[in-house]
Amino acid sequence: MVFEKNYKIQLTDDAFRRADEAPDEKFYAIPRFTSHIDLYAIEAVTEIYRQYIPENTAVLDLMSSLLSHLPEEIHYQRVVGLGMNAREMANNKQLTDSLVHDLNINPILPFGNNDFGAGLICVSIDYLVQPVAVLKEMGRVLKSKSPLIITYSNRFFETKATAAWLSLSDDQRAYLIKSFLTEAGCFEDIELMDRSPKAADPLFAVVARVV
Numbered sequence: 001m002v003f004e005k006n007y008k009i010q011l012t013d014d015a016f017r018r019a020d021e022a023p024d025e026k027f028y029a030i031p032r033f034t035s036h037i038d039l040y041a042i043e044a045v046t047e048i049y050r051q052y053i054p055e056n057t058a059v060l061d062l063m064s065s066l067l068s069h070l071p072e073e074i075h076y077q078r079v080v081g082l083g084m085n086a087r088e089m090a091n092n093k094q095l096t097d098s099l100v101h102d103l104n105i106n107p108i109l110p111f112g113n114n115d116f117g118a119g120l121i122c123v124s125i126d127y128l129v130q131p132v133a134v135l136k137e138m139g140r141v142l143k144s145k146s147p148l149i150i151t152y153s154n155r156f157f158e159t160k161a162t163a164a165w166l167s168l169s170d171d172q173r174a175y176l177i178k179s180f181l182t183e184a185g186c187f188e189d190i191e192l193m194d195r196s197p198k199a200a201d202p203l204f205a206v207v208a209r210v211v
C-alpha cells in the first residue's frame with residue numbers, strides 16, 4: 001500500500017526539542033540486547049531490504065544496534081553499523097564493522113564520498129535533531145542511484161523522540177521524512193509505503209534513491 005494523502009508539514013521553532021535533552025551518550029550507555037519492533041514488523045523490514053538491495057552491496061546501517069534485519073540468504077560486500085552503543089553492535093552478527101558516533105553532536109559521517117551502495121535507518125529517524133544534515137551526508141557517502149531505506153513503527157523512546165515526531169500521526173510522519181529528504185536536495189524517486197503486517201507492530205517505509 002502506498003500513501004495517497006499529501007500532508008504539508010509545517011515545523012514549529014521547537015520541532016527538534018526533546019523531553020530528555022541530556023547527551024544521548026547517557027541514555028544509550030547501557031546496552032539493550034533486544035529488538036525494537038516485533039517479529040512480523042522485522043520480517044516486513046527484511047522484505048523491503050530484499051527488494052531494494054542487490055547482493056554484494058556495501059551497506060551502511062545508520063543508527064544501528066543489535067539487529068540489522070538484512071535477509072540472511074543474501075551476501076553483502078560489507079555491512080557497517082554506526083550507532084551509540086559499542087556492545088550492542090559488537091553482538092550484531094550481520095555487521096562487518098561498527099563505530100560509535102553521536103549524530104546529534106556531529107552529523108558529518110566519518111566515511112568517504114560514494115563508499116556505500118545502500119543506506120538503512122530503521123526505527124531511528126525520530127531521534128535526529130539535525131535530520132536534514134544527516135541525510136545530506138547519506139547522499140554524499142552513498143553512490144548515485146543507491147537506495148536509502150528509512151523505516152519506522154509506532155514504538156519509540158518517547159523522551160528521546162523529537163517534538164515534531166511526537167506531534168504527528170503515523171501517516172504524517174512519512175511526509176515529515178519526505179520533507180527532510182527533499183530539503184536535503186540529493187534524493188529522487190521518493191516512495192512512501194505502509195507495509196504493516198496484520199495484528200502486529202505497524203511498519204512504514206520511505207525509500208529514496210540518491211540523485
Ligand SMILES: C[S@@+](CC[C@H](N)C(=O)[O-])C[C@H]1O[C@@H](n2cnc3c(N)ncnc32)[C@H](O)[C@@H]1O
Nearest residue numbers: 024036063064065083084102103104122124127
Ligand atoms: C530504537 S533503536 C533502533 C536500532 C536498530 N536500527 C534496529 O532497527 O533495531 C535506536 C537506535 O538509534 C541509535 N541512536 C540514537 N541516537 C543516536 C545518535 N545521536 N547518534 C547515532 N545513533 C543514535 C541508537 O544507537 C539506537 O540503537
